[in-house]
Amino acid sequence: MPELPEVETVRRGLAPIMEGATVERLELRRPDLRFPFPDQFAEFLEGQQVVSVGRRAKYLLVDISNGQVVIMHLGMSGSFRIEEDAIGDTTPGVFHHEKTRLAAHDHVTFHLRQQSGRIARVIYNDPRRFGFMLMCKRSELVDHPTFKNMGVEPVGNALTPDVLAQALLKKGAPLKSALLDQRVIAGLGNIYVCEALWRSKLSPKRKAGTLVKASGKPTDRLVTLEKHIRDVIADAIKAGGSSLRDHAQTDGSLGYFQHSFAAYDREGAPCRHEGCGKSISRIVQSGRSTFYCSSCQR
DNA sequence: CCGACTACCTGCCCGC
C-alpha cells in the first residue's frame, strides 16, 4: 500500500494510541521480516514509554523513552491494526487482557498500556514481508544509512523548484525514474509520480535534466511539476491515502484517493484532460509500470 | 558515479 500519504495516514492512526503508552510486551512471531529484527528488540522496548510516532518519507519513526527510535517500513503489503480492550478493566492491579484474534501474516504485536490504564494492541501484518523494523539511537538517526542520502519531503517547506532543479540537474534518467529515486524527493512512489506527471502534462520518458536551465534554475515546466507534486501528495493525505487491494487504515476504514486516479492503473481508459480524447497507456520503465497519456504528456 | 535489472515473498487475477 504505502507511499508517503498512506504512511502518513497510518501514522495519524497510530499516534493517539501509542503516544504516552508503555510497551508491556513485544511479541514477535518470526525472527525476521525482510531483515532480521534488531538484536534485543523486545528487551529494549519492554517497560519503555512511547514518546512520539513520527514519519520521514515512507518510514514510521517511533521515539522511545530510552532514547532509541524504532524505524519501521511497510514494504509493499505491510499494515497495522489496532485492538483496544473495552473500558472497565482499569482498576490498578487488575490485568484483564482480551485475546488477540490473530490473522495470517500477523508478525508483530505491540502490547500497550495507555496512561488511562486501557490496554491496546498494535498488530503488524505483512503477507509479502518486504517491510522491516530497525532501531537506532535518536541522536544517530540522521547519519543512519537509510536516511543519510535521503532527499527532501514533498510536504512542508523543504521542497522548492530550486531544490528540485538542483536534484535533477544533468540527470539523464527518464523523469519517471528520477522522481522515484528517494534521494531526489523522499516519499514519492509509483502512483503519485504517475499522477503528478499527468497533472503536469510531462512525459515520463523525458530526460529529467531537460527541465533544468543551463544556469541551474528550474524551467517553467519544472515549477509547474513541483506544484503538482505538492498538490497530489496533499490531496492524497486529505483523502486518507489510496486503498488498493482492500488495504485498510489502522481503524479498518479505507482511504479513497484511488477514486481520484487520473493515470495510475487506468490503462485504456480515456485521458481526463480537457479535450484530449486519447487513452491512458501503460509502459515499463526500470521494471515498473508507468501509466500516462502519450498525447498530452510531452 | 549512474542507470538498469534482479531478488525478495505471497496473493490475486486472467487465460487456457
Added chain:
DNA sequence: TGCGGGCAGGTAGTCG
C-alpha cells in the same frame, strides 16, 4: 475446477 504466468504501492544489491 486447476494450473501457470504475470503483476502488485517497496528497497537494496549487483552489474555493466
